[in-house]
Amino acid sequence: MAEPLVLSEKKDSIMIITLNRPSKRNAVSYEMALALDEQIDKAAEDDKVRVVVLRGEGPGFSAGIDFNMLARMPPSPPAFRYFLPKMQEVFNKMETMEKPVIAALHGFCFGLGLEMALATDFRIAAEGTEFALQETELGLIPDVGGTTRLTRVVGVPLAKEIIMTSRRLDAREALDIHLVNEVVLRDELMPAVMRWVERLENCAPLAIGLAKKIIDRGAHLDRLTFMALEGLAQSTLIQTDDVKEGVMAKIEKRKPEFKGK
Secondary structure (H helix, E strand, O other), X not given: OOOOOEEEEEEOOEEEXXXXXXXXXXXXXXXXXXXXXXXXXXXXXXXXXXXXXXXXXXXXXXXXXXXHHHHOOOOOHHHHHHHHHHHHHHHHHHHHOOOOEEEEEOXXXXXXXXXXXXXXXXXXXXXXXXXXXXXXXXXXOOOOOHHHHHXXXXXXXXXXXXXXXXXXXXXXXXXXXXXXXEEEOHHHHHHHHHHHHHHHHOOOHHHHHHHHHHHHHHOOOOHHHHHHHHHHHHHHHOOOHHHHHHXXXXXXXXXXXXOOO
């Protein structure tokens, strides 16, 4: 029986999702995208899961799209435009779930693999990891959110340089332009990710979820509209038991026990 293309493992309040196609450098096929979609749904719907970690098995995170899938793309522009949102929606779900998602990156993170990583909230990279969006070498552009998200992460000039020249970046360059949040030794990658998990678990899950949503939705709005979104989120949070617990924990000088309620 073939190994699952995507694995998931739940450890307490953490779900670790693993791309599991190492013999193909975790190249993303349509079948793998569907399997990832299923695991994202499971993580989003499980109230006990507070943090999601996305990683790749084998020598690297992901080499990008499976060229066999590329060869089978719908031939006509209308058919392609009907198909593409199905792929985009997989990463959109990961981006919009009200739980933090951390990508553990090593080896290589190219093309569709980088587009996937860009849909996460935090990206931790091992030394030596290489990054690239190489679609223009194929006569294409990044179309599963890569052009959109990279521009929002690094800004217009750098996005143009990275996408239009297909150039590779090493982990330190990626850190310098805020494409990744931290760079660590390869053996320290998962311990570093778990430190990020711990920091997130020290904070209230409902607040984290709404902060994520407000930042993502409001970053490109005018100031007053952005602040109105803040107010709407806060009016919901201020009624929760977690706020009472957080305040009492501060008064009593103890660690809070958040329930997500």
